[in-house]
Structures are given as structure tokens and as C-alpha cells.
Amino acid sequence: MRSLENIDWTSNNIEGGIPKKSMGNLCNLKSLNLSYNSLNGTIIDLLESLVGCARKSLEILNLQDNKLGDSLFDLSRFSSLKELYLANNELNGSIMENIGQLSNLEILDVSSNYITGMVSKLNGTMPDLLQFSSLKELYLANNKLNGSLMESIGPLSNLEVLDVSSNYITGVVSKTQLQKLSKLKKLDLSLNSLIIDIESKWVPPFQLFVLKLGSCRLGPSFPSWLQTQSKLFRLDISNSGISDYIPDWFYNLTPKLRYLNLSFNSIKGTLPNFPLRFDNYPIIDLSCNQFHGSIPISLANATALNLSNNTFTIFQPFLCTDLSDRPTTFLDLSNNMLSESLPDCWMHWSELIVLNLENNKLSGNIPSSMGSLYHISTLRLSNNNISGILPSSLKKCSLLRLLDVGQNNLYGEIPTWIGDYLTDLVVLHLKSNRFYGSLPLNLCQLSDIQILDLSLNDLSGFIPRCFHNFTRMVHKVNDYVSSSLSTGIDSLYIIDPSRGYGRIFVNYEYITWKGKNYKYDRNLWLLRIIDLSSNKLTGEIPINLTNLVVLVQLNLSRNNLSGTIPESIGKMEPLESLDLSHNQLSGKIPMGLADLSFLGFLDLSNNQLWGRIPTGTQLQTFEASVYSENRGLCGPPLIATCCGDGKLQETSTPCETTVGKLQEDNAEWVDMSWFYMGIGVGFGIGFLGVCGLALFFNTSWRRLYFKQLLNRWRTSNYGAN
Structure with missing residues (x-):
């Protein structure tokens, strides 16, 4: 096929490399696209297939999103290349100087690799960018580049896109270095250690569409030169040291914005009307500032809105003003000072997928209109003063996967409809409320549940024997896609990625882990937890519970459980945290417990256990306190020795070979x-x-x-x- 000009094998499952000489005679080949495959090996090996005249004709080479490794290579023989895409591979080393011989290059994308070295032309590891006189787009983001950059970038007068985000670049960016970049449309310097030293009266020679300076030093004043950028639709100046008020001129920019991130600054004051165009579907992040007062009604036009970690006090007008067709899918008002009752106007927010109101001072009952959130996947209401019962209208929220109403004043029995209608639940948090009654058997229908926390309530009765129906706790899942994306509690919650600039929000959960509270986000999908502690549960630990062989934490402490620890507990190999303390458990510690090699936290204290502590790699490494207040236990790490050890008994603890034998035979202690x-x-x-x-x-x-x-x-x- 000597006349073939374009080959596009994008987004397949092609592995290995291309057979040598397979395309060498394609003298008219201009574009080769092998992106989004599984090619591996080195780029040098792959390009050996392009021997002959194909090297001289090729103008566009796209190998991004593969598994190609090794250092960058000699491209001098590809003198006709205009566009080179190598992003999202495994390239390492420094950018070789001979890449600078590609004088016709217009687009270079080597982002998201492991490229190292200085980016300054002074030490020679970066090609002299002056040779790239035709360069229009340069993408070096998400590598390990360091040193200074702007001295080399400044003279590139044709540059339209510059993205060097997420590196280790240092130095000062001044107006002198940007003065010649009159064609610049996108500038992304975020997530470096740069200082933006530009006087407020400067008028840039360019009109940017995208400006991202997150984690650069801009403040303490609001950058006044931004008011000249009338075409901006994406602006990120988060975590930039601004401790100022938003100036009036800034609101002239907001109607055109599709993405605005001012988070992690110390911006002060109230927010007046915040004009947003409905048809832009903007994503707004104003979290972690010092805004206070009332939330502007106009912000309800955002498709994603994050106002968390401020001091807002009034939100009812924002929520309840009747605006037709609200587009909001993500709303985070957590960690503010909202003290009103939960308003009963959620029918206006039917598109919501994530709602976070936790850590406020909200009161009243959960309104029945929350049942109108038909698309809701994550609902967080924890750590407020909400009272009443869980309204049955919530059973209409059948897509719920994370429900957290912990640390409130809710009461009543746990509704049976949770298991009947919310069958997609992955996280259920009812911790620290006043729920009473027995655990409904309907909970066993939550086959996807991974985190079940019912601790610190007044629950009574037996632990259901059907918990082995929790499929996600029984079967190991090795595929990240099937375990996280399908369950909906993975850490990445993407807002409309189809538009190409979706903001990624992090889902999280607070977990009492090994006796301490932790915030889990990016590892949330890995957790398998059951916490029924601090209730009034009775009866034995069901043997079927040990079928949950993927469980990593089990907490049944501070109940009235009796009987023995199941012998089959050794099957729960991944178990890292086990707390059975403050119960009435008796009998010996099962030998299988010593086989749990991942066990990092254990508490069996305050029970009626007896006999020798099994010898193993784990159980002797814990402090003696984890076995305390069990008068029949002996052996290391306790001081009390067991009969038959050839030593005097150092306490009055009964011996395993006398009283322990009688207890085993007769199931009661002997009156001495x-x-x-x-x-x-x-x-x-x-x-x-x-x-x-x-x-x-x-x-x-x-x-x-x-x-x-x-x-x-x-x-x-x-x-x-």
C-alpha cells in the first residue's frame, strides 16, 4: 500500500511491538497513531520498523498511553516530524539534545513520564529551545524536571500552549520572560515552586483561555493584571498565598468561566452575587478560605460547587429559591457554620450525585424531599445535630452507594428498607446515634457492602448469621476497575469528563483504624470493615462471620457477647485489626489467630478467656495489655506462666492443666x-x-x-x- 498516508490504530489492545520493516516502504506515510494501546519495550525497537523512506515522510507520530520505556531516543532521522506525542509512557532519563534537530516540530508532548534533569538550557541537558522556532505547543507536565525554565521559554514567540505543571521547577517568573509570548493561549505552571513576580499594572501581550498557577506564589494581594484577560474560561490560582478580598472587577470575568479554583487561600469577606452563565456548566471550587455570611443564589448554576471549609452561616435561600433546571451534580458545603434546620426543598436538586453537609451545626429532621435525589450516589450528613428517624422516602434513592449519617441524634430501629431498596450500598455509616433494637436481617442483602459501621448505638440482640452474604467481603477482587469504579466509592469522582476538563474530586471516609481515627481517600476502595462496637449485642460470634475472608478490620468490642472465639478465624488472612475486648467471651484463644500474619492491632482484654496464649509470629509481639483482665490466660507476653512450663506460677491465675481442664469439661469455674x-x-x-x-x-x-x-x-x- 505505497500510497497510504494515515494509519490510526488508536484504542485497541495491541501488545508487543511492530514487526521490523513492516512499514518501511510506506514512502507517503504522514501520520502514525498507535496511542492508547499496550505497546511495550523501547521506542528505539519500535521505530526500527520504520526503516527506509517512511522516516523522511512521517509528520505526526503518536505513541501516547502505552508502556514504552527506556530513555528518549535519537529522532534526528525523522526530520519531517511536526507533531510528536509520547505522553503517559514509562520514559526516563533526560531529554537528549539531538531532539533539537527537529526544526519543524510544532507540538511536543512528553508529559506524564519519568523524565529527569534540569530544564535550563545552561547546563545542556535540555535542548536549546531556540532551535524550536516553529514550536506551538509544549507539554512537559508530570515529570521530574527541576531547575529554572523561563530563560529558555521566553524567546519562543510562536508558543501557544505551555504546560510544565507537576514538576520540581523553581525560580521567578517575571513579565520580561512572558513579554514575547504574544500568541500564548494556555499557560500552566501549577504544582511547582515558582514565584510569580509581576507588577499589578502590567498589561500582558496575550489573551489567555486557560491560566493555571496553582501552588505558585502569587499573593498576598489578588493579582490585578488578571482583569486584562477577558477570554479566560479556566482559571486556577489555588494555594497561591492570597489573603485578600475579591476585587469588584473580578466578577466581570466570572460569566465566561467554565472552571474556577480559588481554593486553599485565605480570601476574605462575603460573596455578593456571583454571575455565572447557565450554559457554561461551570465548576467552582472556593473551598478552604475565609468566606462567611450567606451563599449567593447564583452559585446554584454551577454543575459542581465546593464551598467546604469556610464559615458560611446561611444557605436556605441558596437551596430553596426556585430555579428551574439546576445543573448541579456535586455540592459540598461541609465544614462550615451552617446552623439552620435542613430545608425541605431538595426537589430542586434532582441532578445531585454527591451531597456533603457534614461537620456543620444542622438541626431538625431529615426532610422527606431528600427522597427526590434520584441520582444521588454519595450522601454525607455526619457530625451535625440532626434528629428524628431515617425517613422512608430515602428508599427512593436506590443509586446510593455511600450513606453517612453518623454522629447525630437519630433514633429508632434501623429501617428494614435499607436492605430492601438500597442494595447498591458500599458504605453504610450509622455510627454514634441512638438507634436501638436488633439488627435487621435485611442488611444481609447488601452484597456490595465494604464498610459497615453501626458502632456507638443502643443495638441489641444477636449478630445475624447471614453476614456471609456480603459478597465484597467474601471474594477477593484484584481488578481495580471492577472493585472501585463499579462500586462508586473509588477516590476519583469525575465531573463530566466528556468536556475534556473535568475536575477530579476525592471521595473519602473517616475510619477508626487500629484504635485511631484516620481519613482514607485514595485507598478507600481497598477497605473491608465491620464495626459493631459499643452496643448491647448478645449471643455468640457467628461462625459464618469467619467466611468474610477479605475483611481487614473487625470490631465487636464493648458488647455483651458470650461463647468462644471461632476456631475458623484463621481463615481471615488479610485481617489487620481485631477488637473483641470488653465482652464475656470464654474459652481458649484459637490457634488460628496466630496464623494471621497481617494482624497489626489486637485487643482481647476484659473477657473470660483462659489457657495458654498460642505461640506464633504475631501474638507474642503485642503488649500484655491486649490480654489483660482475662484471669485464666497465661504464657508470653504475660508474666503468668502456664502449668508444665517448669516454673513457679507468679500470680494467682489458675493453671491451664487444672482449673482450665475442669472448665473445659464442665463449662463453669470450680468453687475452690x-x-x-x-x-x-x-x-x-x-x-x-x-x-x-x-x-x-x-x-x-x-x-x-x-x-x-x-x-x-x-x-x-x-x-x-
């Missing part, structure tokens, strides 16, 4: 008063004289005598058997 009475009678009447003295001083005779007494006592109380 007969023992001391036998001593008095034996010495006072039956053994006067030499025989009595011999019995007193001869240890073996004395043991034989007490053994006979013991047998008689057992026969008289329990029969010959």
Missing part, C-alpha cells in the same frame, strides 16, 4: 472452697504424727493425696463419668 477445707481436715484429723509430717514435707505424696481428693469431689458432684 472445698480445697482449703480438705487441707484443714486432713491435717487436723487424718494425718497426725509421722504420716502427717511426711505428707506435709513430701511433695509427690501431697500431690497424690490432693489428686485423690479432687477425684472424690468430682465423683460426688458430677458422677463417675
Whole structure:
């Protein structure tokens, strides 16, 4: 096919490399697109297939999103290249100087690799960018580049896109270095250690569409030169040290914005009307500032709105003003000072997928109109003063996957409709409320549940034996896609990625882990947790619970559980945290517990356990306190030794070979008063004289005598058997 000009094998499952000489005679080949495949090996090996005249004709080479490794290569023989895309591979090393011989290059994208070295032309590891006189787009983002950059970039007068975000670039960016970039449309310097030193009266020679300076030093004043940028539709100046008020001129920019991020600054004051165009579907992030007062009604036109970690106090007009066709899918008002009752106007927010109102001072009942959130996937209301019962209207929210209403004043029995209608739930948090009654068997229908926290309530009755129906806790899932994206609690919540600039929000959950509270986000999908602690549960630990072989944390502490620890607990190999303390558990510690090699936290204290602590790689490494208040336990790490160890018993703890044996046979503790009475009678009447003295001083005779007494006592109380 000598006349072939374009080859596009994008987004397939092509592996390995291209056979050598397979395309070498395609003398008219101009574009080769192999992006989004699984090509591996080195780029040098792959390009050996392009021997011959194809090298001279090729203008566009796209190998992004593969698994190509090794350092960058000699491209001098591809002199006709105009566009080179190598993003999202595994390239390493520094950018070789001979890439600078591609004098016709207009687009260079090597972002998201492992490229290192200085980006300054002064030390020679970066090609002299002056040779790229035709360069229009340069993407170096998400590598390991360091040093200074702007000295090399400044003279590129044709540059339209510059993206060097997420590197280790340092230095100062001044107006002098940007003055010649009159064609610049996108500038992304974010997530570096740059200082933007530009006077407020400067008028840039360019009109930007995209400006991202997140984590650069801009403040403390609001950058006034931004008011000249009338075409901006994406602006990110987050975490830039601004501690100023928003100037009036800034609101002239907002109607055109599709993305605005001012988060992690110290911007002050109230927000007046914040004009937004409905048809732009803007994404607005004003979190982690010092805004206060009322939330502007106009912000309801945002498709995603994050106002968390401020001091807003009024939100009812914002929520309840009747605006038709609200587009909002993400709303985060958490960590503010909202103290109103939850308004009953959620029918206006039917497009919501994520709603976060946690850590406020909200009161009143959960309104029935929340049942109108038909698309809701994540609902967070924790740590407020919300009271009443869970309204049955929530059963209409059948797409819910994360429900957190913990740390409120909710009461009543746990509704059975949770298991009947919210069958997609992955996280259920009812912690620290006043729920009472037994655990409904309907909960066993939550086959996708991964985190179940019902702790710190007044729940009673038995632990259901059907918890082994929690499929996600029974079967190991190795595929990230199937385990996280399909469950909906993965850390990345993407707002409309189809438009090409979706903001990624992090989903998270607060977990009491190994006795401490932690915030889990990017590892949330890995957790499998059951916490039923601090209730009034009774009965035995169901043996079926040990079928949850993917569980990593089990907390049943501070209940009234009895019986023994299931012998089959050794099957739960990934278990990292186990708390059974403050119950009435008896019997021996099962040997299988010593086989749990990942166990990092254990608490069996305040029970009625007895016998030798099993010897293994784990159980002796814990402090003695995890076994405390179990008067029948002995062996390391406790001071109390077990009978048969050849040492004197150092405490009054009963021996495993005497009292423990009796408890095992008769399922109760033996009253030892007969023992001391036998001593008095034996010495006072039956053994006067030499025989009595011999019995007193001869240890073996004395043991034989007490053994006979013991047998008689057992026969008289329990029969010959």
C-alpha cells in the first residue's frame, strides 16, 4: 500500500511491538497513531520498523498511553516530524539534545513520564529551545524536571500552549520572560515552586483561555493584571498565598468561566452575587478560605460547587429559591457554620450525585424531599445535630452507594428498607446515634457492602448469621476497575469528563483504624470493615462471620457477647485489626489467630478467656495489655506462666492443666472452697504424727493425696463419668 498516508490504530489492545520493516516502504506515510494501546519495550525497537523512506515522510507520530520505556531516543532521522506525542509512557532519563534537530516540530508532548534533569538550557541537558522556532505547543507536565525554565521559554514567540505543571521547577517568573509570548493561549505552571513576580499594572501581550498557577506564589494581594484577560474560561490560582478580598472587577470575568479554583487561600469577606452563565456548566471550587455570611443564589448554576471549609452561616435561600433546571451534580458545603434546620426543598436538586453537609451545626429532621435525589450516589450528613428517624422516602434513592449519617441524634430501629431498596450500598455509616433494637436481617442483602459501621448505638440482640452474604467481603477482587469504579466509592469522582476538563474530586471516609481515627481517600476502595462496637449485642460470634475472608478490620468490642472465639478465624488472612475486648467471651484463644500474619492491632482484654496464649509470629509481639483482665490466660507476653512450663506460677491465675481442664469439661469455674477445707481436715484429723509430717514435707505424696481428693469431689458432684 505505497500510497497510504494515515494509519490510526488508536484504542485497541495491541501488545508487543511492530514487526521490523513492516512499514518501511510506506514512502507517503504522514501520520502514525498507535496511542492508547499496550505497546511495550523501547521506542528505539519500535521505530526500527520504520526503516527506509517512511522516516523522511512521517509528520505526526503518536505513541501516547502505552508502556514504552527506556530513555528518549535519537529522532534526528525523522526530520519531517511536526507533531510528536509520547505522553503517559514509562520514559526516563533526560531529554537528549539531538531532539533539537527537529526544526519543524510544532507540538511536543512528553508529559506524564519519568523524565529527569534540569530544564535550563545552561547546563545542556535540555535542548536549546531556540532551535524550536516553529514550536506551538509544549507539554512537559508530570515529570521530574527541576531547575529554572523561563530563560529558555521566553524567546519562543510562536508558543501557544505551555504546560510544565507537576514538576520540581523553581525560580521567578517575571513579565520580561512572558513579554514575547504574544500568541500564548494556555499557560500552566501549577504544582511547582515558582514565584510569580509581576507588577499589578502590567498589561500582558496575550489573551489567555486557560491560566493555571496553582501552588505558585502569587499573593498576598489578588493579582490585578488578571482583569486584562477577558477570554479566560479556566482559571486556577489555588494555594497561591492570597489573603485578600475579591476585587469588584473580578466578577466581570466570572460569566465566561467554565472552571474556577480559588481554593486553599485565605480570601476574605462575603460573596455578593456571583454571575455565572447557565450554559457554561461551570465548576467552582472556593473551598478552604475565609468566606462567611450567606451563599449567593447564583452559585446554584454551577454543575459542581465546593464551598467546604469556610464559615458560611446561611444557605436556605441558596437551596430553596426556585430555579428551574439546576445543573448541579456535586455540592459540598461541609465544614462550615451552617446552623439552620435542613430545608425541605431538595426537589430542586434532582441532578445531585454527591451531597456533603457534614461537620456543620444542622438541626431538625431529615426532610422527606431528600427522597427526590434520584441520582444521588454519595450522601454525607455526619457530625451535625440532626434528629428524628431515617425517613422512608430515602428508599427512593436506590443509586446510593455511600450513606453517612453518623454522629447525630437519630433514633429508632434501623429501617428494614435499607436492605430492601438500597442494595447498591458500599458504605453504610450509622455510627454514634441512638438507634436501638436488633439488627435487621435485611442488611444481609447488601452484597456490595465494604464498610459497615453501626458502632456507638443502643443495638441489641444477636449478630445475624447471614453476614456471609456480603459478597465484597467474601471474594477477593484484584481488578481495580471492577472493585472501585463499579462500586462508586473509588477516590476519583469525575465531573463530566466528556468536556475534556473535568475536575477530579476525592471521595473519602473517616475510619477508626487500629484504635485511631484516620481519613482514607485514595485507598478507600481497598477497605473491608465491620464495626459493631459499643452496643448491647448478645449471643455468640457467628461462625459464618469467619467466611468474610477479605475483611481487614473487625470490631465487636464493648458488647455483651458470650461463647468462644471461632476456631475458623484463621481463615481471615488479610485481617489487620481485631477488637473483641470488653465482652464475656470464654474459652481458649484459637490457634488460628496466630496464623494471621497481617494482624497489626489486637485487643482481647476484659473477657473470660483462659489457657495458654498460642505461640506464633504475631501474638507474642503485642503488649500484655491486649490480654489483660482475662484471669485464666497465661504464657508470653504475660508474666503468668502456664502449668508444665517448669516454673513457679507468679500470680494467682489458675493453671491451664487444672482449673482450665475442669472448665473445659464442665463449662463453669470450680468453687475452690472445698480445697482449703480438705487441707484443714486432713491435717487436723487424718494425718497426725509421722504420716502427717511426711505428707506435709513430701511433695509427690501431697500431690497424690490432693489428686485423690479432687477425684472424690468430682465423683460426688458430677458422677463417675
